[in-house]
Amino acid sequence: MSDQRRPSSSEKPSLDELGGRISKARHAAGLEKSAASEDAEREFGAGLGAAWRISIEIVVALVVCTAIGWALDYWFGTKPWLMLLFLFLGGAAGINNAVRTALRMDAQATEALQMKSGQRPAAAKPAESKTERGERRDG
Amino acid sequence: MTVDRHIEHSSPMHQFVIGRLSDWQLGGLDISFSKAAAFMFGAVIVATLFLVLTTSRRAMVPGRWQSVAELWYEFIADMIKETIGSEGRKYFPFVFSLFSFIVMCNLLGMLPYSYTVTSHIAVTIMLALSVFLLTTFIGITRHGMHFLSFFVPKGVPLAMLFLVVPIEVLSYFMRPISHSVRLFANMTAGHTMLKVFGSFVVQMGVFGVLPFALIVALTGLEVAIAVLQAYVFTILTCLYLNDAIHLEH
Numbered sequence: 001m002s003d004q005r006r007p008s009s010s011e012k013p014s015l016d017e018l019g020g021r022i023s024k025a026r027h028a029a030g031l032e033k034s035a036a037s038e039d040a041e042r043e044f045g046a047g048l049g050a051a052w053r054i055s056i057e058i059v060v061a062l063v064v065c066t067a068i069g070w071a072l073d074y075w076f077g078t079k080p081w082l083m084l085l086f087l088f089l090g091g092a093a094g095i096n097n098a099v100r101t102a103l104r105m106d107a108q109a110t111e112a113l114q115m116k117s118g119q120r121p122a123a124a125k126p127a128e129s130k131t132e133r134g135e136r137r138d139g
Numbered sequence: 140m141t142v143d144r145h146i147e148h149s150s151p152m153h154q155f156v157i158g159r160l161s162d163w164q165l166g167g168l169d170i171s172f173s174k175a176a177a178f179m180f181g182a183v184i185v186a187t188l189f190l191v192l193t194t195s196r197r198a199m200v201p202g203r204w205q206s207v208a209e210l211w212y213e214f215i216a217d218m219i220k221e222t223i224g225s226e227g228r229k230y231f232p233f234v235f236s237l238f239s240f241i242v243m244c245n246l247l248g249m250l251p252y253s254y255t256v257t258s259h260i261a262v263t264i265m266l267a268l269s270v271f272l273l274t275t276f277i278g279i280t281r282h283g284m285h286f287l288s289f290f291v292p293k294g295v296p297l298a299m300l301f302l303v304v305p306i307e308v309l310s311y312f313m314r315p316i317s318h319s320v321r322l323f324a325n326m327t328a329g330h331t332m333l334k335v336f337g338s339f340v341v342q343m344g345v346f347g348v349l350p351f352a353l354i355v356a357l358t359g360l361e362v363a364i365a366v367l368q369a370y371v372f373t374i375l376t377c378l379y380l381n382d383a384i385h386l387e388h
Contacts, residue, residue: 018200048364049371052321060317065309093309097317100310104378108221 054101058094065090151334155258155327178256182243190239211239215373222377226384233273234380237266238373245326245365249358257368258326260319267319270376278383289386318375325368329361 069086073079158174190211193204201209215235219227227234241257248255256262278286290307291300336357339350 049367052325052368053371053375056321056324057313057317060320061310061313064313064316089306089309090313092306093313096306096310097313 050105053105054098057097057101058091061094061097062087062090065093151331151338154254154330154334157259158254174254175256175259175262178244178247178254179240179262182240182247182256185247186239186243218374218377222374223381223384227377227380230380234373234376237270237376238369241266241322241372242366242369245369246362248326248330249362249365255326255330257322258330260323263319263323264315266322266372267315270318270379271315274379274383277380278386281384282386286386289382314379318372322368322372325364329357329364333357333361 065086066083069083069090072082072086076082159171160174160177161172163170163172190208193208196202196205198205212235215238216231219231219234223230244256244262247253248258278289290304290311292303292307295303333354336350336354340347340354343350
């Protein structure tokens, strides 16, 4: 990960020792509590980011595809039809991107949860979301 | 440039006008050094100076400033490791530069009297297009014609492919647009809102305290959004790189 540290690999035990001492000191000073409030703050930020990521996906696909359809209509003189077709295609593309983003976030969140607390029984979730994805594709 | 004259100085949109700092012409081309260019250079210089100066001591036990630089580095390194895996390591310089540039542009824009480069879609779409072209290029060079299978999801009946493939292709080409609009819309909306509430403070006299208090809170939120949107832009870059490398959705 860091090439700068590699030359000093002979001192690695001391780094581990230092890490152990730091975590011990943190526990002793009761710093773990502040980490919880930090978590809540980060969760709010992550939620805001997630909301933007997904909502923009739908809006942009819908608007841009409709504009493409309108432009093609203008070109070929087929007034409403291509715009209508691209309106629906754009909606589908937007939902497609949004669902994919959400599924990926879901997978990442469950992975992070599992990493955080190894005994959480969240193993069934990814498989479930995969079948859901298959169904959506067909419909 | 005709827009210049129509927008008054007190308008909340005035802050987005690209002012010229010099008037240069080259063979009929307008190559004037603009405010936008100045702030882009500024972002690059500030990010470079910060990283070079804070890491120049290379202490084994990092000091305050060095640990900020290390956190910055590890933030991106971990992001790449989590989203792409070990194969993403060689794209670290690109992703790191992209993140540093955007976060610096956003944060410099938070300074009073400054200008936010990323509040212009011309800037963000070029950033997004560079990511889009790079990922497409990587996908094609790594997988050749097999790259086209990216648009054909597995397990879809043949009859449905006529509908699904165009949707997949459209979804793919919508990426750079949503990628750029997200950053641009966030920065423009936030800064416009700040300016509007700022003018309320002046107009409302004594009662201006209320919008002033709101501005304090909003400024905090804007700083958070400046970092958050740089993060979102970067993680989406990583996800697109992952798609190109592993050819999976």
